[in-house]
Amino acid sequence: MTSKYGDDASADAKLVDRFLRRDVSAFEEIYDRHCRMVYSLVVRIVQQAPTAEEVVQDVFLHLWRNAGQYQSARGPFVPWLLTLARNRALDHLRLKSERQRRREDQTEDMPAIAQAPEYEKALDQKRRAERVRSLMGTLSAPQKKAIEMAYFEGLSHSEIANALQEPLGTVKSWIRNGLLRLKEGLQTAS
Amino acid sequence: MSEQDQFRELIEGYAIGALDPNERTALEAHLSEGCPECAKALEEARLLVSQLAYLAPPAEPSEMLKARLLRTVRAESAPAKITEMKSSGRSIPLWLWAGVAALFFLSLYSSWDARKLQNTVQDMKAREAAELKQREQLNQELTLAKHEAWILTDPNSKKIDIMPNDKAMPVLEAVWHPQMGIYITGQKMPMPKGNKVLQLWLIPKAPGSKPMPSHTFWPDANGKITEMVDDPPEVMAQTKALAITEEPAGGSQQPTSTPIWVGGVS
Numbered sequence: 287m288t289s290k291y292g293d294d295a296s297a298d299a300k301l302v303d304r305f306l307r308r309d310v311s312a313f314e315e316i317y318d319r320h321c322r323m324v325y326s327l328v329v330r331i332v333q334q335a336p337t338a339e340e341v342v343q344d345v346f347l348h349l350w351r352n353a354g355q356y357q358s359a360r361g362p363f364v365p366w367l368l369t370l371a372r373n374r375a376l377d378h379l380r381l382k383s384e385r386q387r388r389r390e391d392q393t394e395d396m397p398a399i400a401q402a403p404e405y406e407k408a409l410d411q412k413r414r415a416e417r418v419r420s421l422m423g424t425l426s427a428p429q430k431k432a433i434e435m436a437y438f439e440g441l442s443h444s445e446i447a448n449a450l451q452e453p454l455g456t457v458k459s460w461i462r463n464g465l466l467r468l469k470e471g472l473q474t475a476s
Numbered sequence: 477m478s479e480q481d482q483f484r485e486l487i488e489g490y491a492i493g494a495l496d497p498n499e500r501t502a503l504e505a506h507l508s509e510g511c512p513e514c515a516k517a518l519e520e521a522r523l524l525v526s527q528l529a530y531l532a533p534p535a536e537p538s539e540m541l542k543a544r545l546l547r548t549v550r551a552e553s554a555p556a557k558i559t560e561m562k563s564s565g566r567s568i569p570l571w572l573w574a575g576v577a578a579l580f581f582l583s584l585y586s587s588w589d590a591r592k593l594q595n596t597v598q599d600m601k602a603r604e605a606a607e608l609k610q611r612e613q614l615n616q617e618l619t620l621a622k623h624e625a626w627i628l629t630d631p632n633s634k635k636i637d638i639m640p641n642d643k644a645m646p647v648l649e650a651v652w653h654p655q656m657g658i659y660i661t662g663q664k665m666p667m668p669k670g671n672k673v674l675q676l677w678l679i680p681k682a683p684g685s686k687p688m689p690s691h692t693f694w695p696d697a698n699g700k701i702t703e704m705v706d707d708p709p710e711v712m713a714q715t716k717a718l719a720i721t722e723e724p725a726g727g728s729q730q731p732t733s734t735p736i737w738v739g740g741v742s
Binding site: 308310313314317318321322323325326327329330335338339342343346347350351361364365366368369371372376414415418419422433434436437438440441442443444446458461462465466468469472 | 535536544
């Protein structure tokens, strides 16, 4: 993928507008553009390919049936889609658990739409992925591990602290500082 | 650290979903009060967190997943298209409506025209049947008239006066042709009483022979009789006399009353 993020976002917005009008070909194009990224995220979270396919199917059907909840004027499509996919995958992991109850209290069914900062608009998806991996590689192993446990496993600060046998405050700092470092790195890359 | 700073430090943890319940509740209460700085920070943090998806190792979904999805989506979009066509007048152009209306009225007219044609054909058939029946009747009358004329004019025919027992009754006349039968005429005949009919009998010459039954008949409203008997039960040469009696409706095999008229043949 070589186009700029802004072009990608504009193309996505047009496709979403089309499948809002029940255009199946637009839906197919959206799927072809983003299914690999969504599937990669979901299978990383649920750890099983068949389950991942169920969740991805659920995500795209939810998108098809509730596309009106996404408003292109309020932000780019891909982060919104990835947040939706992550929430669905984590919900699958949390069935009948305390963590599920906590997650349901916190997370809306459809994610909020965020305006893209300038650094986001300057990178295409491939370069952004490479940059994110590169920046995460600069973090300490425990810091990276804490962030991944929070993001891919949906664990809370306390749960991560217990799992890593580290103080709660340390885990909170790892996660926050790691995310801020990631943000700074992406801004520098732009 | 101010309260604002404390909330600000929770934003990234909230965006990634790692806050414990008490912190989450407190931050949400703060956000609900409309803090613009925290709201903006949260928006950016959410976008940042979504970038962590790129840490997942690349993987490829199966083609079957796409096929399943498209099958479902197409099935769901089909009723929507039908509904759209039904509900949207613009989806069906005016000329098409006009065409449908024209076709409807053409069908209606064709149906009416076919019905009318069918009625006409039925009327023609009925008229043709009536004319055919009338023609047959005329043919019969013509044949009868020819027979009558033949019987009356043929030299082989024999004229027989059938005389009444009561002088107040009219005389009947019969003309018998050996091959063509007996033709009986009469005027001013009284109508038989009750449910009676007049019946012709042939009285054979052979001694002891019983009267032979023949046609039954009635005078018309004017008291006129024109009866053609084309199949007499006995030949003229073997018949001594003709007799007419009054009999119950349907006639009798043997006379049940005294003859009112009798005419000698030989």
